[in-house]
Amino acid sequence: MTDHIQARDKTIKKWIHDIGQVIIKEKDSYLEVEQKTAANDLVTNMDKWVEKELVERIRTAYSKDRILGEEGFGDSVKNMEGTVWLLDPIDGTLNFVLQNENFALMLAIYEEGIPVQSYIYNVTTNELYAAIKDGGVTCNGQPVEIPANRCLNEGLLATNSSIMTKDKYDGIRKIARKSLGLRLVGSAGLETIEVAKGSIVAYIATNLKPWDIAPGILFMKELGLKATQFDNEPVDLMKNNNIIFAVPKAHKEIMDLIHE
Ligand code: 2AM
Ligand code: CA
Ligand code: CA
Structure with missing residues (x-):
C-alpha cells in the first residue's frame, strides 16, 4: 500500500x-x-x-x-x-x-x-x-478471505426489487430458479458485502447509479470476483448500469442464461 x-x-x-x-x-x-x-x-x-x-x-x-x-x-x-x-x-x-x-x-x-x-x-x-x-x-x-467459487445451484442469489416490479426482466426467473433461493436486502452496498463474504453467490441488479456500484468494483477485484454489466462489459461509472457482482462460476452461468 x-x-x-x-x-x-x-x-x-x-x-x-x-x-x-x-x-x-x-x-x-x-x-x-x-x-x-x-x-x-x-x-x-x-x-x-x-x-x-x-x-x-x-x-x-x-x-x-x-x-x-x-x-x-x-x-x-x-x-x-x-x-x-x-x-x-x-x-x-x-x-x-x-x-x-x-x-x-x-x-x-x-x-x-x-x-x-x-x-x-x-x-x-x-x-x-x-x-x-x-x-x-x-x-x-x-x-476477508476469498469466498468459495460456487455455482448457482450451490448458493443464494440477491437481486433488487426494480427487476421484479419495473424492469420486467423475465430472465431473472430462470436465473433464480437455478439458485437455492432469492434474497432482497434493499441496499446495493450490503448486497455487495454478501457477495464478498460468500453468503450469496451473485447480486444482479438493474439501473443502479454510479455511487451504488463504485465501491463494489474494487471489492470484487481484490477478491478475484466478477463485476460486469449484463452484456459482460465493464461497469461504466458515468451512467446507470445493470450489474452482476458474482463469484466466477455463478457469473459464467448467469452470462450463459442471459444470452441463451
Ligand atoms: P439508495 O437507498 O441510496 O437510493 C435498493 O434496491 C437499492 O437500489 C439501494 O441500494 C438504493 O440506493 C438503490 N437505488 C438506486 N436507484 C434507486 C431508485 N431510483 N429508487 C430506489 N432505490 C434505488
Ligand atoms: Ca444507493
Ligand atoms: Ca443513498
Missing part, C-alpha cells in the same frame, strides 16, 4: 466512525423525509447531512480532488480524470426510514479511473468493510 493511500485510509476510517456515531445517536429522532423520483425513492435530512459533512471534510483535506455525491453537494463530474470520490451517504434509505437498520454509508476513490479505495459501512452493526488496491479486503481490520 502506498504511503498516500495508507494515510488517506486512516483518515477516512476516522471520518466514517465519527459520522456513523452521529447517525446512531440521531437516527431515532424526527426525520424529514422527502420523495425524489417516486414514493420509494426517498431522501432524508440525514442523507443530506452525511453527504455535506463528507464533502466538507474532503474539500478541506484534499482540495484538488473532485466529488460525485448522490445528493448533489459535490461537483458536476463528467469524467473520471484525476482523483474522484464517489459518495452514497445512506445506501438503503428506505430501510433506514422503515427498518432502522440494513443501510450503509459508502465511499469510493478512483485515481485516473482506477479504483484504489472503497468503504462500505454497515452503520447499525458497526462493521466497516474496506477494499484497498492490491491490499485485499478487510472487515474492521480483519482480512
